[in-house]
Amino acid sequence: MSDREELLREIKDKAVVHGDFTLSSGKKASWYVDLRRVTLDGAVAPLVGRVMLDETDDLGYDAVGGLTLGADPVATAMLHAAAARGRRLDAFVVRKAGKAHGLQRRIEGPDVAGRRVLAVEDTSTTGGSVLTAVEALREAGAEVVAVATILERGAAPRIAEEGLVYRHPYAVEDLGLS
Ligand SMILES: O=P(O)(O)OC[C@H]1O[C@H](OP(=O)(O)OP(=O)(O)O)[C@H](O)[C@@H]1O
Numbered sequence: 001m002s003d004r005e006e007l008l009r010e011i012k013d014k015a016v017v018h019g020d021f022t023l024s025s026g027k028k029a030s031w032y033v034d035l036r037r038v039t040l041d042g043a044v045a046p047l048v049g050r051v052m053l054d055e056t057d058d059l060g061y062d063a064v065g066g067l068t069l070g071a072d073p074v075a076t077a078m079l080h081a082a083a084a085r086g087r088r089l090d091a092f093v094v095r096k097a098g099k100a101h102g103l104q105r106r107i108e109g110p111d112v113a114g115r116r117v118l119a120v121e122d123t124s125t126t127g128g129s130v131l132t133a134v135e136a137l138r139e140a141g142a143e144v145v146a147v148a149t150i151l152e153r154g155a156a157p158r159i160a161e162e163g164l165v166y167r168h169p170y171a172v173e174d175l176g177l178s
Pocket residue numbers: 024025067068069070071121122123124125126127128129130155
């Protein structure tokens with residue numbers, strides 16, 4: 001089984017939940033994909049890293065991250081998968097709000113100014129979260145080469161409106177929900 005097939009099986013088995021949910025955007029939904037259950041699973045996180053690297057292989061970025069919290073384990077999985085392949089990849093965390101003490105940084109990690117970066121998410125429904133990260137990255141002087149998410153849940157039109165390249169190994173149709 002390929003990494004891509006294996007990760008999809010893990011997502012279906014471990015992350016998809018049925019019920020009544022309120023999403024980040026305030027919209028209601030009858031299913032939810034809790035990707036933290038795979039991105040923080042010690043057996044599955046390495047797969048997440050490899051699949052996301054493969055999906056974005058041609059984009060020429062050297063740092064990856066997104067809006068905390070969903071993006072964080074995606075970015076670190078990619079950092080470690082890249083290291084295993086002999087490639088240097090830094091990660092960063094975009095805070096939801098700036099910090100009033102310490103260094104008062106909105107983006108934590110190695111400096112992103114002047115660098116080609118990839119903005120990631122675990123899933124994108126409206127694109128609001130990942131586009132917040134894109135805005136913060138641009139304000140910090142980074143060049144955002146693309147947006148990537150594990151599971152596209154509806155954000156594609158909004159991300160396209162912004163003129164951004166959008167990569168995702170899976171979309172809702174792949175989950176086989178009935
Ligand atoms: O495309 P959107 O409409 O923005 O929705 C997707 C976002 O929702 C979830 O995070 P959530 O807002 O629940 O916060 P968390 O990452 O802190 O758990 C998910 O991890 C994405 O970040």
